[in-house]
Amino acid sequence: MTAPDGEPLDGNDGRTEPAPPRRRDAARSRELLTRAALELFAERGYDRTTTREIGERAGVDPALIARYFGGKTQLYLATVKLELGAEAPADLLEEERLRTLLVRLTQRGPGPSFQAAVLPGDNTEVQQASRAYLYERMVHPLHERFTTEGVDRPQLRAELAAAAFAGVILARSSGAFAELAAADPEELLPLLHDLLAASRPT
Amino acid sequence: MTAPDGEPLDGNDGRTEPAPPRRRDAARSRELLTRAALELFAERGYDRTTTREIGERAGVDPALIARYFGGKTQLYLATVKLELGAEAPADLLEEERLRTLLVRLTQRGPGPSFQAAVLPGDNTEVQQASRAYLYERMVHPLHERFTTEGVDRPQLRAELAAAAFAGVILARSSGAFAELAAADPEELLPLLHDLLAASRPT
DNA sequence: TCGGCATGTCATCATCTGAAGACATCATCC
DNA sequence: GGATGATGTCTTCAGATGATGACATGCCGA
Numbered sequence: 001m002t003a004p005d006g007e008p009l010d011g012n013d014g015r016t017e018p019a020p021p022r023r024r025d026a027a028r029s030r031e032l033l034t035r036a037a038l039e040l041f042a043e044r045g046y047d048r049t050t051t052r053e054i055g056e057r058a059g060v061d062p063a064l065i066a067r068y069f070g071g072k073t074q075l076y077l078a079t080v081k082l083e084l085g086a087e088a089p090a091d092l093l094e095e096e097r098l099r100t101l102l103v104r105l106t107q108r109g110p111g112p113s114f115q116a117a118v119l120p121g122d123n124t125e126v127q128q129a130s131r132a133y134l135y136e137r138m139v140h141p142l143h144e145r146f147t148t149e150g151v152d153r154p155q156l157r158a159e160l161a162a163a164a165f166a167g168v169i170l171a172r173s174s175g176a177f178a179e180l181a182a183a184d185p186e187e188l189l190p191l192l193h194d195l196l197a198a199s200r201p202t
Numbered sequence: 203m204t205a206p207d208g209e210p211l212d213g214n215d216g217r218t219e220p221a222p223p224r225r226r227d228a229a230r231s232r233e234l235l236t237r238a239a240l241e242l243f244a245e246r247g248y249d250r251t252t253t254r255e256i257g258e259r260a261g262v263d264p265a266l267i268a269r270y271f272g273g274k275t276q277l278y279l280a281t282v283k284l285e286l287g288a289e290a291p292a293d294l295l296e297e298e299r300l301r302t303l304l305v306r307l308t309q310r311g312p313g314p315s316f317q318a319a320v321l322p323g324d325n326t327e328v329q330q331a332s333r334a335y336l337y338e339r340m341v342h343p344l345h346e347r348f349t350t351e352g353v354d355r356p357q358l359r360a361e362l363a364a365a366a367f368a369g370v371i372l373a374r375s376s377g378a379f380a381e382l383a384a385a386d387p388e389e390l391l392p393l394l395h396d397l398l399a400a401s402r403p404t
Numbered sequence: 405t406c407g408g409c410a411t412g413t414c415a416t417c418a419t420c421t422g423a424a425g426a427c428a429t430c431a432t433c434c
Numbered sequence: 435g436g437a438t439g440a441t442g443t444c445t446t447c448a449g450a451t452g453a454t455g456a457c458a459t460g461c462c463g464a
Contacts, residue, residue: 024430024441043322047249051422061443066423117379118320118372120245131378139379153393159379160370160393167369168362170320176333177319177341180361191355191362191401198400199393226411226460253452263413268453406464413458420451430441 030068032058038079041112042173045119046076046126073126076112080129083111084137091141092165092196095189102185102192110169113137117166138162142199151200161199168192232270234260240281243314244375247321248278248328275328278314282331285313286339293343294367294398297391304387304394312371315339319368340364344401353402363401370394 036058040049051072055062069075087104090097116130139162146154172181180188238260242251253274257264271277289306292299318332341364348356374383382390 026441029441045249045322047247048323050420052420062422063424063444064442067441072422115321116376118369118376119317120247120376121250127378134378155381156385156390157393159373159382160390160397163370163373163379163382164366164397165369166373167320167367168365171361171365171368174318174320174322176329176336177361177365179357180365183358188358188362191359194404195362195366195397195400198397202396228411231411252450254450264452265414265454266412269411274452408463409461411458411460413456415454415456417454418452421449422447423449424445424447426443426445428441428443430439432437432439434435434437 026068029058029060029064032060033065033068033075034078034082036060037075038082038111041076041079042109045115046112051075073124076126077129079111080113080133083113084133087137089137089141091145092138092161093142093145093193093200095193098193098196099185099189102189105169106172106185109173110166114166114170117163118170134162134166138165146200149200157199161196164199165192165196168195228270231260231262231266234262235267235270235277236280236284238262239277240284240313243278243281244311247317248314253277275326278328279331281313282315282335285315286335289339291339291343293347294340294363295344295347295395295402297395300395300398301387301391304391307371308374308387311375316368316372319365320372336364336368340367348402351402359401363398366401367394367398370397 033054037049037054040054040057043049051062051065054065054075065072065075069078087101090101092098092101113130113133116127117134119127121127139158142158142161143154146157151157168180171177172183175181235256239251239256242256242259245251253264253267256267256277267274267277271280289303292303294300294303315332315335318329319336321329323329341360344360344363345356348359353359370382373379374385377383
């Protein structure tokens with residue numbers, strides 16, 4: 001499941017570059033750890049993911065998590081930043097943006113941040129980072145749109161739509177709702193778009 | 203915070219009943235444990251709730267969890283059944299039912315089951331029970347409504363609406379979205395109703 | 405009354421988990 | 435080629451947690 005890239009992949013006759021395997025590469029180790037963590041946090045959530053599992057999937061010793069990131073918490077924060085950097089904010093009511101987002105989320109699964117939007121917690125650093133990400137990513141664009149359109153209660157409507165979207169995305173990957181999970185993005189898109197569009201006054 | 207009922211509460215001059223404190227009462231202990239567990243599972247989720255915390259809040263020794271329920275898992279299952287028994291299935295598109303549900307969820311907070319709808323997991327017994335509850339509680343009524351109305355893809359639409367609803371409810375209690383959390387049920391109701399109603403074809 | 409069972413209390417165990425540190429090994433620079 | 439720091443590997447620790455069992459104590463029937 002883990003993408004085997006990240007390494008030059010020059011398995012053939014590299015004459016100029018005999019492909020030095022570079023057995024020691026901190027940057028690579030960091031990257032492998034971050035990717036494995038991103039996957040596992042998304043699959044199982046923060047709590048149920050152990051540093052040993054992360055290390056195993058990354059093929060890197062778990063002790064390096066502490067060395068390079070400081071600990072599990074900071075590693076999580078790194079994955080959130082990675083998630084954040086991956087995509088620009090999206091206006092959920094714009095159908096093309098929604099399509100793009102939906103397709104990507106279907107392929108990759110929701111990042112760890114989505115869970116933080118919905119899970120109770122003591123507002124740890126972990127959750128705050130996730131929520132800030134989600135806010136900037138989804139709520140803010142909607143708020144701007146609603147404000148521009150002169151809709152009443154723009155903030156509340158934006159949060160409502162974002163929460164509903166998060167619920168749908170998470171439910172799709174959670175396995176709780178079979179048909180929703182199995183639905184093709186193209187099939188789901190119009191339904192979801194209509195649903196979210198109803199966050200505006202009729 | 204824990205409701206002090208469950209005991210006859212005859213603090214005054216009970217002439218006929220001198221209020222035998224009944225220092226030993228298995229049924230009462232079970233009930234106290236179940237209630238405390240329900241609260242804590244809702245507040246913190248299953249994983250972050252420890253049996254020691256449950257016992258502390260209930261005022262009951264945690265060892266009795268194992269004795270009376272068999273373990274933490276079975277205690278969770280008991281809370282789900284309690285949640286299930288509390289309310290009848292609700293058609294989310296019927297505004298009055300939605301109001302009732304929303305008010306109650308605002309007061310009590312979402313039960314532990316809502317989290318299972320949305321959280322990833324290995325499909326443990328815990329999650330399966332929660333999901334069965336949610337399905338019967340929310341998805342099935344919508345499916346029936348849509349089928350009666352002759353709407354296409356009734357199952358998908360029902361799951362979509364239920365997922366969106368779960369997202370909103372959970373987001374409200376998670377603390378991630380301030381305005382959504384602070385909104386009064388009466389204020390939120392029309393917005394949420396319009397949103398969910400959009401799960402039907404326009 | 406008193407004996408047996410239910411109920412409650414306490415100490416402890418086995419395991420998991422994040423983290424820290426000692427040590428080994430490789431890379432790079434002089 | 436050797437020294438020094440970076441990188442990786444392994445062991446171990448301390449705390450948390452669910453569970454278990456021994457023991458104490460109250461309740462009820464005979």
